[in-house]
Amino acid sequence: MKKTILRSAALIAAGLLTVTGCSANAKSGGTADGDFPSKDVRLIVPWAAGGSGDLTARTIAPLLEKDLGVNVIVENKPGANGSVAYNWLAEQEPDGYNLAMMGVEVATLQFMDYDIKPENYAPIGQGLAGPGAIAVPVDSPFKTLEDLIAAAKAKPGEVTFSSPGIGSVWDSPAAGLQQLADIKLTSVPFDGSAPAIAAAASGKVDFSIDAIGSQKVQVDGGHLRYLAMLTDERDPDNSDVPTAKEAGVDLQNASWVGIMAPKDTPEDTVKKLSDAMEKATADASYQEVIKSSNLVPTFKDSTEMAAFIQDEAKRYGPWIDYAKNNTK
Amino acid sequence: MITVFTSPVTDGIAAVMAPDTLMIIGIGILIGMLVGAFPGVTATMAVALASGFTLTMEPTQGLAMLLTIYVAAQFGDRIPAILINTPGTPASIATTFDGYPLARQGKAGLALTTSALGSAVGMICGIVILAVAAVPLSAFAMQFGPAEMFALVVFGLTMMVGVSSGRIFKGLAAGAFGLFLATIGRDPITGDQRFTMGILELNGGIPFIPVIIGFFGLAEVINQILTHRKGKGIKPISQMGQWMPDGKLLKRLAKPTAIGAATGSVIGLVPAVGGDIAGIIGWDNARKSSKMKHEFGKGSLEGLTAGDTSSTATLGGSITTTMALGVPGDSVMAVMIGSMMIWGIQPGPGLFSSHPDLIASLVTILLIATVLTLILSLLRMKGVIKLLELPDHFLWVVILVFCMVGTYSINNSVFDVFMMLIFGMVGLFMLRFGFPPGPAVLGLILGPLAESNLRRALLTDGWGSIFTSPIAVVLLVIAVAAVTLPPLRQLVRRRKAANVGKNVPTLQP
Numbered sequence: 001m002k003k004t005i006l007r008s009a010a011l012i013a014a015g016l017l018t019v020t021g022c023s024a025n026a027k028s029g030g031t032a033d034g035d036f037p038s039k040d041v042r043l044i045v046p047w048a049a050g051g052s053g054d055l056t057a058r059t060i061a062p063l064l065e066k067d068l069g070v071n072v073i074v075e076n077k078p079g080a081n082g083s084v085a086y087n088w089l090a091e092q093e094p095d096g097y098n099l100a101m102m103g104v105e106v107a108t109l110q111f112m113d114y115d116i117k118p119e120n121y122a123p124i125g126q127g128l129a130g131p132g133a134i135a136v137p138v139d140s141p142f143k144t145l146e147d148l149i150a151a152a153k154a155k156p157g158e159v160t161f162s163s164p165g166i167g168s169v170w171d172s173p174a175a176g177l178q179q180l181a182d183i184k185l186t187s188v189p190f191d192g193s194a195p196a197i198a199a200a201a202s203g204k205v206d207f208s209i210d211a212i213g214s215q216k217v218q219v220d221g222g223h224l225r226y227l228a229m230l231t232d233e234r235d236p237d238n239s240d241v242p243t244a245k246e247a248g249v250d251l252q253n254a255s256w257v258g259i260m261a262p263k264d265t266p267e268d269t270v271k272k273l274s275d276a277m278e279k280a281t282a283d284a285s286y287q288e289v290i291k292s293s294n295l296v297p298t299f300k301d302s303t304e305m306a307a308f309i310q311d312e313a314k315r316y317g318p319w320i321d322y323a324k325n326n327t328k
Numbered sequence: 329m330i331t332v333f334t335s336p337v338t339d340g341i342a343a344v345m346a347p348d349t350l351m352i353i354g355i356g357i358l359i360g361m362l363v364g365a366f367p368g369v370t371a372t373m374a375v376a377l378a379s380g381f382t383l384t385m386e387p388t389q390g391l392a393m394l395l396t397i398y399v400a401a402q403f404g405d406r407i408p409a410i411l412i413n414t415p416g417t418p419a420s421i422a423t424t425f426d427g428y429p430l431a432r433q434g435k436a437g438l439a440l441t442t443s444a445l446g447s448a449v450g451m452i453c454g455i456v457i458l459a460v461a462a463v464p465l466s467a468f469a470m471q472f473g474p475a476e477m478f479a480l481v482v483f484g485l486t487m488m489v490g491v492s493s494g495r496i497f498k499g500l501a502a503g504a505f506g507l508f509l510a511t512i513g514r515d516p517i518t519g520d521q522r523f524t525m526g527i528l529e530l531n532g533g534i535p536f537i538p539v540i541i542g543f544f545g546l547a548e549v550i551n552q553i554l555t556h557r558k559g560k561g562i563k564p565i566s567q568m569g570q571w572m573p574d575g576k577l578l579k580r581l582a583k584p585t586a587i588g589a590a591t592g593s594v595i596g597l598v599p600a601v602g603g604d605i606a607g608i609i610g611w612d613n614a615r616k617s618s619k620m621k622h623e624f625g626k627g628s629l630e631g632l633t634a635g636d637t638s639s640t641a642t643l644g645g646s647i648t649t650t651m652a653l654g655v656p657g658d659s660v661m662a663v664m665i666g667s668m669m670i671w672g673i674q675p676g677p678g679l680f681s682s683h684p685d686l687i688a689s690l691v692t693i694l695l696i697a698t699v700l701t702l703i704l705s706l707l708r709m710k711g712v713i714k715l716l717e718l719p720d721h722f723l724w725v726v727i728l729v730f731c732m733v734g735t736y737s738i739n740n741s742v743f744d745v746f747m748m749l750i751f752g753m754v755g756l757f758m759l760r761f762g763f764p765p766g767p768a769v770l771g772l773i774l775g776p777l778a779e780s781n782l783r784r785a786l787l788t789d790g791w792g793s794i795f796t797s798p799i800a801v802v803l804l805v806i807a808v809a810a811v812t813l814p815p816l817r818q819l820v821r822r823r824k825a826a827n828v829g830k831n832v833p834t835l836q837p
Contacts, residue, residue: 048376048739049372049373049376049377049663050372050375050376050379050659050662050663050666051666052666054376055379055666055670058380059383075740076739076740077739077740077741078739079528079529079531079532079739079741079743080528080529080530080531080532081514081531081532083528083531084528084529084532084741084743087528112519113521114528114531115528160787160788165516165519166517166518166519167519186787186788187787188474188784188787188788189516189517189519189784190784191516191780194655194656194662194665195599195600195655198470198599198653198654198655199473199474199784201470202470202471202473204473204474204788205788216674217654217674217675217676217677218654218676218677220674220676220677220678221653221654221676221677221678222677222678223677289383289670292669292670292671292672293666293669293670294669324518324519327517327518327519
C-alpha cells in the first residue's frame, strides 16, 4: 500500500516537472496588436541567478507588472557571456512578449568573435549605471593618477592591474587609459569583479579598475584607496577624489543594465514598454534596492538607448582590439 | 572573545529566537532539503531564487532563510548520492565514492545516518571556527592570491591518484581526459576560442554539473539496464542490518571525522573553493591515514564520513571569508553578499565592528538549522530508503527523469541536457572499461583554476611570484610529497623485506 503511494507520488512529481519544464520551453506565438499586452511577458536574464543584473530584473518585474497589468516572468538563461540569451532573443517573435535584460555586451560581444549585432535588437531602456573608478592598495606609492602614469612611463609594462576579464566592461577602459596617457600596463584578467578587486586589495596587482560601488567594500574596509573617478564630475559621495579628467586623462566609463526586445518590435509596443520602465525605475522601492547595491538608478528611453548603444560600440571596439593585441 | 552576557551577543541570539524567525528557519530547512535531494538543483540556485523573496524581510529573518537553505541543502544532497549514485549538488561528489557502494551492499540506512552525523559534525566545526576566529582567519584568507591558489590546486590535482581506486594508470588517463575537457571554451586570459567547434554554448566551457550527473547518475543507470539480465548484481538492494552506528563503529569513525573537519575548515577559508573540492581532498586525506585503505571507494564508512565532514566543514570558513573580507567564499556566498547589501549590511573588513551582534546571530541561525536538519534527516531516513524498494525498472525511470529535468533546470538549457546525455555515454564507456570517473571530474573542476591562476601569477611577477610565496611553496612541497612518498615508502619497505629474507609482506587475514 505504502509502496503504491510512494510510487505514484514519485511519478506525479516527475510528470509535473516534465510538464512545467516543457511549458517553459513552449514558443509563444501571437503577433503585434493594438492592445498590447494581452498575455504574460517573459523577461530573460542572460546571467546566472544572483548577480546585480539578475537582481535588477527581479526588482523591476513586479513594478512592470503593476503598470502593464500582466505577469512579467523572469527566467535565467545564462551561458557564453550572455550570448546564449541574446541569440535566443534575436530569434523570437518581435511582439513585445519576449524581452531580455542587457548589458554593454550587446554592443561589445561582436568584437570578441561572437555573432551578436546591436542592430538585431530594439532597446527598451536603461535601468541603472555603475560608474567606474581606479583604486590602489591603501599603502600604494601612487598618491595621484599622475603618479601612476609617471611610473608606467618610466617602466613600461611593469605596472599591473586586475580586470574582470578581457573584453569586459572594465578591462576595456583600461585600454582607453593606456591609449590616452600613452603608457603600457599589464592586464591580469580575473573571472569576474569580486576576485579582481580582492587581488588589488591584497596588493597582488598595482591597481583595480572597476565600478565605484564594487570597490567600495574594500575602500571602506581600509584595503583600497580611490585614486581617480571615471566620471564626468566628482562623485558626490567621494568629493575629495578627483576625476581622471582633472588628472589630464579624459576617460569616463560606467557599466549599465537595460532591457531590450527583438528588432522590428512595433513602435507603439516599444513605447509602451519604455514608458512602463520609466515609471518602474522612478519607483521608490526600485531606487532603494539599486542604491543599496551601490549602483545608480538611471533611465534612458528607447530612442536615447539606441543611440547610446551605437556610441558604446564605437568606444569599445578600438579598446578591445588594443587589449587583445596587448595581452600575453 | 565571546562572553555570554555582553549585550551584542545576547542581542544577536535573541533576534534569532523570535518565533517568526524560527518559523522562517523551518521553511528554509524544507526548501533546502528538497533542493539538495534533487540532482542538478544546486544550493546556489535555491538561495539565488529565495533571495528575491527575502529582500523585503528584516535582515535577521532574511539571513535565517538563506543560511538555512544553504545548510539543509548540504544534508539533502547526500541522499541521491548514496541511493542512486547521483550527487544532489557538487558538494556530495565524494559521497558517491563510498556511499553508493554501501547502499549496494544493503547498508544504505547505516550510510545515510553516518553521512548525516558526519555532515553535522563538519557543520558544527565550521560554525565554531566562525564564532571564535572569524577575523584573524580572514587575514589568512586574504593572502590567497593567484600564486597560492595555483599551488593549492596543484595539491588538489595530486588527489587524482587517490580517487583512482587502485587503477593508477586508468585513473591518470581519466584525469588527463578531464583536464583536456577543461581546456574547451574561451581562454581565461586572452579570451580566444579553444575547441569550441562553432558551438556557441561551448564558449562558456564544458558545463560541469551536467557532466557529473551524466558520469555518476546516467552512466550507472544504463549500466544496470544493460547488465541486469546477466545475473550479476541483480540482488535487490534493500535495507538490511543496523541503522545507527554502534559505539565501536563511532570510535573507528572518530579519526576520519577529525581529518575531514580539519581539511574542510582550512579549505573553506580559501575564497572561491567550496565543498566539492574539500570533500574529495578530505576523503583522500582520510584514505592515506587509514588502516583500511583497501576499503576506500568500495564502501568504506570511514571514507564516507571523512568526505561528508570535510565538505560541510567548509561552510563556516566560507561564511567567515565572505563576511570578513567581502570576497565570496563560494558561489552561494556570492549571492548572499548581494542580498546583504540590500539589507544595508555591507560584508567586508568593517562588518564585525559595525554589526557586533551579527556573528552571534549567524552562529545561532547556523546551529539551530544544523541541529533541526540533523533530527529531520534521521527521522525521515526510513521513508527515503523505501525508494530502493521500487522495482528496478521503475527506479531507473525515476532516476532518468530526475537526471534530465535536473540538468535542464540548471540554466533552462537543452544544450546542458545533451551534454548530460553525451557524458552519460562517456561515463558508461569508462565504467565498462574500468576508468574511474573521479579523476576526470577532478580534472574538469581544477583544470581551469590551475591554468588561469598560474597564468595570472606569471603575468604579475613571473615564476618569482610563486616561489617567493611561503604558502605556495609549502603547498607545492606537500603536493610533491603526496605523489612521491607513497611509492617510495613502498619501495623502501619492499627492499627491507627483501633484505630480511623472503618475507614479502602479505595482507594479514
